[in-house]
Amino acid sequence: MHGRTDASHIAIDARDVTLSLGAGDAQTRILKGVSLSIPRGESLAILGPSGSGKSSLMAILSGLERATSGEVTVAGIDFARMSEDALARARRGRIGIILQSFHLLPTMTALENVAVPLELAGIGDASGQAGTELEAVGLSHRLHHYPSQLSGGEQQRVAIARAVAPRPPILFADEPTGNLDSRTSEAIVDVLFDRRSAADATLVMITHDLALARRCDRIVEMRDGEIVSDGRP
Numbered sequence: 001m002h003g004r005t006d007a008s009h010i011a012i013d014a015r016d017v018t019l020s021l022g023a024g025d026a027q028t029r030i031l032k033g034v035s036l037s038i039p040r041g042e043s044l045a046i047l048g049p050s051g052s053g054k055s056s057l058m059a060i061l062s063g064l065e066r067a068t069s070g071e072v073t074v075a076g077i078d079f080a081r082m083s084e085d086a087l088a089r090a091r092r093g094r095i096g097i098i099l100q101s102f103h104l105l106p107t108m109t110a111l112e113n114v115a116v117p118l119e120l121a122g123i124g125d126a127s128g129q130a131g132t133e134l135e136a137v138g139l140s141h142r143l144h145h146y147p148s149q150l151s152g153g154e155q156q157r158v159a160i161a162r163a164v165a166p167r168p169p170i171l172f173a174d175e176p177t178g179n180l181d182s183r184t185s186e187a188i189v190d191v192l193f194d195r196r197s198a199a200d201a202t203l204v205m206i207t208h209d210l211a212l213a214r215r216c217d218r219i220v221e222m223r224d225g226e227i228v229s230d231g232r233p
């Protein structure tokens, strides 16, 4: 992709992305040429069986991992040609990530967990703003609790508040309800969509759950390292 004609309308543009791990005979092709263009503001669900490459694709689109080949442009930035350090800097403030297992810092309270990315973004009143974000996900009564003192659903609310707090234009969620029961899952997806609207962010959500996927504008299905379908729910 050399043209920049539509760059302002496109949040994520991936062209012919491949990912191979290992070398020689032990080499595994994990992504086999994935192309995907995601307009700004879209919510996109990625469905597919376990091992089909969903998390690997998300790692590349979110700048956590580099593609073996192909073009990756995210928020107008060429991720494919960046050093690891530059990628880490580019992610900050642009990309929020929510994972299945929450990944909160265990030695920090809910408030501190949410304040960290705000401090990194140079926000003056990080702690005050973190409190506001936690209130928005219904946790004003849990500010000073540690992750181990919170339920799974509460921990995921903290993770959502943390991801959304710096107002990144792009949010990624990898099976955000994978460790939650179905009633809690629905509530968490409500919170995720609500905060995503508040931030006006593009959302890419990996899920096993077709009902959750149907809440997105668009569903992409992966199989064996490739996109096999792409359409409206």
Ligand SMILES: Nc1ncnc2c1ncn2[C@@H]1O[C@H](COP(=O)(O)OP(=O)(O)O)[C@@H](O)[C@H]1O
Binding pocket: 021, 028, 030, 048, 049, 050, 051, 052, 053, 054, 055, 056, 057
């Ligand atoms: N670090 C790794 N080394 C070797 N193989 C891996 C690694 N990470 C993922 N894989 C393999 O890549 C394939 C896709 O994995 P993944 O992207 O996690 O799929 P999904 O998220 O759809 O379950 C799987 O076959 C998995 O075993």
Ligand SMILES: [Mg+2]
Binding pocket: 054, 055, 056, 174
């Ligand atoms: Mg996965």
